[in-house]
Amino acid sequence: MEEMRKDTPIDNEKGDNGIFLNDVNRDLYDFREEEREEDFFKVDEGLTEEIVREISAAKHDPEWMLDFRLKSLKTYNKLKVPLWGPPIDGLNMEKIVTYVRPKTDMKASWDDVPEDIKNAFDKLGIPQAEKEALGGVGAQYDSELVYHNVRDDVAKQGVVYTDMESALTGEYEEIVRKHFMKLVPPEDHKFAALHGAVWSGGSFVYVPAGVHVDIPLQSYFRLNAPGAGQFEHTLIIVEEEGDVHFIEGCSAPKYNVANLHAGCVELYVGKNAHLRYSTIENWSKNMYNLNTKRAICEEGGIIEWISGSFGSHESYLYPTSVLKGDGSHAEFTGVTFAGKGQNLDTGARMVHIGKNTSSFIDTKSICKSGGISTYRSSVEIGKNAEGAKASVNCGSLMLDSESRSDTVPAMDIRTDKSDVGHEAKIGRISDEAVFYLMSRGVSEAEARAMIVSGFANPVSKELPLEYAAEMNNLIKLEMEMG
């Protein structure tokens, strides 16, 4: 099997050295701040026990976390690379730097953040967004958070929004210990184990019972160092009747060496609580995005995933919702845009355990200029999940015949007292629609972009205005490229 995979040609543009190259202009996200060696601490390339110990020491981990990391490393070494998804033979772990830390502490004011790093986030509009529309912001640069702040009125409600390291070593250590990688155990897959071994950065959010956070919290992840990996961990606990909207954004400049993102998101949604988790992923196109996200809902709990996947060279991303409590509900709304040189394997997994649970998946995949998009999902209805209802709707739009679009949705139903519906469609932009718009004075390129934006509308309409605008800009940018 390995042999077959190795000699299977991949339609990605590669340079002579086999490294992925992309010459598309994406200045908005692809700018880079040159990192001076003296401003950063980093471990050697590769993954060894010494490196894991070095990371743990640098982060002042408690003893149990060092043990956890070492155990995860052993698991990583035992597990095999997945065979079912996009080939990741271009990712050489021996060349990945798993920890790069700017020589600065985390700040609570943008003015205190080193100038070059602040400039990067300024260009991405993060401080401005914080002022205008956010209840709290965390900004991670390479492996560590450099800025974290939460609005007073939000903090006064008892909401905790801090970086993972502070939570781990401070008063929330026991909560972290109780929840950390319990939803996504390192044994789950090879890159979950990798995350367990070298994780760094990320956010901890705790919403007390009955508290509604009216404005979203946001974390932004920037990976600036070439050949580096980012392994942030996000842990959100929303207690009974709590309500919060969390937004994550990510980007990186492009390099001609592979970068790796293997983050992990664990979401605990309490009884009758509500959590919306929105992501606009725009990693650069040399990134291997092997991210794991999982939520568990107690009785009456609701998890909503909003996901826009635009960046990365290759992606494996399937947020999972475990509907444990009776009457719990999950929704996944996602759009994936695969352009030149991209192979994006995205989707969702719904696991119904409690009675009268419900889930809804609505995804749109777009591919263009040789991009490959795969929608992959699994809806699992357990034997005791009586009264479960699940609906899956996935649409694919191919913008040319150089590209490829696949849908691979699995269903596993183990009770007759359930209703499951699935619908999938693949097609192209209708000539009639383009003609109609052109007859109203719109150029063909604009008409096609408008139709694609309309196709992705189910996702953008779920986002706050600023992010919907960003997503539409990304679609426009992708449409102009190639």
Add this chain to the structure above:
Amino acid sequence: MAENQTIKADHLPVLTWFKNNLNEVKIDISGDTLEAIKGALHPAGLIKPEYPEGIEVKEGVSFSYLEELFENKGYRIDREEYVAGKYPIYQEQIFPTGMGEGIDDLIKMSGVPVRVIEVKAGAKIDKPLYLHYIYPAGSEDIDVTFIHVNEGAELSVIQNLDSQGFNGKGFAGTQTRVIMEPYSKLHLSKVQCLADGFSYFNDMGCRIEDNAEFNYTELAIGAAESYLGCHADQRGYQSKFRADIGFIGLQGSNTDINYTDVFRGKKSEGVMRFSGVLLEDAKKASRETLDFRKGCTGADGDEEENILMLGRNVVNKAIPLILGEEEKVNGRHAATSGKLSEEMLFYLETRGIDERVAREMMIRSNINRVSRLIPNKEIEGFVEARIDRIFSECDGNCRQCPTAH
């Protein structure tokens, strides 16, 4: 004494998560069964058919001859063309079938000969060719047929495997390959009414050339284990493929399905409709793929699955794939799975139809949608007898019984 064999079959054209257990199925075949098939005088269970004019039949053709024939005709396709997209697969065949290479190996291992049916160019044969196999309890056989429908010919073929009883174990398999030359038409019906303890496989492969039309009807309403595979290769311009599949998963049974429709020809059209009923603790896994290859501009594929689940412990797995490497196509898939609608039951009860009768009606309508497509009244009788038995043997504790609620 032959060794026990485990065959890997029904491969998904692209791999997915191994935890779904849908990438392939393993079939165990005992050494005794292999010996029995090797030692049988083939065709073992076939009642001598009446072959109409316009058909030439050769019995006893070796499988290797068939492979050479396909090779000489230039049917072997490059791996790049064979593999869906850029993903790895397990195996390749010169002439792909739904269940895959493992069945070819089994046929070669057991030395079963091939029946070659040649339908002459332009022959329009009105009366269906009826191939009736009787496999009573204890039978163990594999039957292999190659049908070549020459240009402009038209024909209907029915293959019916029947145990003439409901009880007993056995093993029965069929493999059929079909070549549809330009402007030809074929309606092939395959019916399985085997006893409850049988293991059964039906492996199908077809190649459909320009303007040819292939209608395929498959009904599986008996057996403890049923493996159903079909690979349609729509090479031809405006070629048409339609498959209607009906099955009943009996108590304790296992049904495994792998249907793939590959669109290569411009303006090719394909439709697949699956209707199934799962009783008690029946298990079913289905893989249904619409695979649009580069160049099949204007192709249209439609696939639908409706499963009625009537048991507390049923397991219903499905993975309906749409694979696309051509922009100018339309592909649709829809699936529903669940119990009988309470609204429907209520409506029927208000019209004086009690719950038990209403449930029986729903099961019959699900299967009759397929059985009525088969041009043979005898088959309808088999189907009715099977459904009658389900209800007559019901002890009042199964899900379809209103008393159980």
